[in-house]
Amino acid sequence: MGLKGYIAKRLVYTAFLVWAIITVNFLIFTAMPGSPIEAYMSSLKGANPEAFKRLAEHYGLYKPPHEKYFLTLKNLLTLDFGYSERYRSSVLDVIIREPLPNTLILMGTAEVITIIIGMLLGVIVAYKRGGVLDTTLVTGSLLTYSVPIFFIGWLLITFFSLYLHLLPTGRAYPVEWIRNPPSTVFEYIIGRLYHMILPTITLIIFSVGGWILLTRACILETITEDYVVTARAKGLKERTVLYKHVLKNASLPLITNIALAFAGMIGGAMITETLFNYKGMGRLTYDAIFLTGGGSDIPLLQAIFYILALCTVVANFLADLLYGIIDPRVRYG
Missing domain, CATH: 1.10.3720.10 (MetI-like)
Known part of the structure; x- marks a missing residue:
């Protein structure tokens, strides 16, 4: 197997890992007792019904499990992490802004x-x-x-x-x-x-x-x-x-x-x-876990966990490619 075939094989494996990460991410937050989104909303002061409705639609809160799963799959693949009511901004903007x-x-x-x-x-x-x-x-x-x-x-x-x-x-x-x-x-x-x-x-x-x-x-x-x-x-x-x-x-x-x-x-x-x-990201994660009013910032935590896992998969992919360049004993096969 040549270099191109090896890269194609690793890309397929990486795509499978990304799918597994999204699935695990979905299962973790779905398996949490009660409704994490409702607990998150109740911890926010001044949250209005429109905000709760927006979050419910984004996460498919009242949809069947299979529809909720495919909605999560689409959102994470497109880096659409929803809206953080705590920061009054999109979750992605909260992460990359500072x-x-x-x-x-x-x-x-x-x-x-x-x-x-x-x-x-x-x-x-x-x-x-x-x-x-x-x-x-x-x-x-x-x-x-x-x-x-x-x-x-x-x-x-x-x-x-x-x-x-x-x-x-x-x-x-x-x-x-x-x-x-x-x-x-x-x-x-x-x-x-x-x-x-x-x-x-x-x-x-x-x-x-x-x-x-x-x-x-x-x-x-x-x-x-x-x-x-x-x-x-x-x-x-x-x-x-x-x-x-x-x-x-x-x-x-x-x-x-x-x-x-x-x-x-x-x-x-x-x-x-x-x-x-x-x-930084560590302090942001800490603040998202321990909200002032109790509960956790579920949209933010889901985004942080997904981004961290995604970076780990990409880093492993790059490391595999570097093996054959640095050490000639390693063959693409």
């Missing part, structure tokens, strides 16, 4: 830095396995990876914000911007970066240990292979051997985890964003 860009900026920055540092240190400690550096970094990685992320964030806030007064305790941007928005692009970038420092460091400290351990394990599996010995016998520099030969051939598990990491970042970091009052 939370999604904020999360992409924060999580994207943290993920890129974490992956680069973790992979580089992972290669180094695998090369120097058994030494002081290896023992220190492995122990430190296990320690930071096992500490709750809210505790790491709390320590950073206490030290840098409350004690030294160097960095803000939270928010995605200065509170003064609500009345006086930044006048220049430079001012905007500096303000956003200034408020991103603590949550970004929190995510890096929590996640980098996992990447160090994963990279180290992958490198140790391949560093003793015959082709590594041959490369060294040819007189290649050790750096070239490690990063061009060893890391490249040990990268399949890393590619999968990188793809899933970037897919998962769409969902945000609920604990970190809530701790730092950062208006």
Whole structure:
């Protein structure tokens, strides 16, 4: 089977997964006790009968189960998530207006830095396995990876914000911007970066240990292979051997985890964003689950779960395609 046939096969499999995601999404919210939409409407103050009627028509509240299912199928495939009475806007607009860009900026920055540092240190400690550096970094990685992320964030806030007064305790941007928005692009970038420092460091400290351990394990599996010995016998520099030969051939598990990491970042970091009052996808999910008046924002939650699952499927599809490009041992067949 050639590359085109392989891509066609993966596309069919991806389409099946999307259908399964929509079906599970439908079953989860249908199987909830009572009427989730009615519970959602009752939690909103000032909701009028027209609003309830609009939601009932969108979700087919009073239609037979099979009609309701096909209606859900159509809505999710067209990204029509309905209208959020809480935000007085379409659900898709609520997501892409502020939370999604904020999360992409924060999580994207943290993920890129974490992956680069973790992979580089992972290669180094695998090369120097058994030494002081290896023992220190492995122990430190296990320690930071096992500490709750809210505790790491709390320590950073206490030290840098409350004690030294160097960095803000939270928010995605200065509170003064609500009345006086930044006048220049430079001012905007500096303000956003200034408020991103603590949550970004929190995510890096929590996640980098996992990447160090994963990279180290992958490198140790391949560093003793015959082709590594041959490369060294040819007189290649050790750096070239490690990063061009060893890391490249040990990268399949890393590619999968990188793809899933970037897919998962769409969902945000609920604990970190809530701790730092950062208006991203994680904080949006938290607010949707725990509404002020009780209940949950069902339209918003359904959209968030679907988008996150969809991004995971797409990331896996891209990872499968990259396997054959990076590792010639993988064949499309």
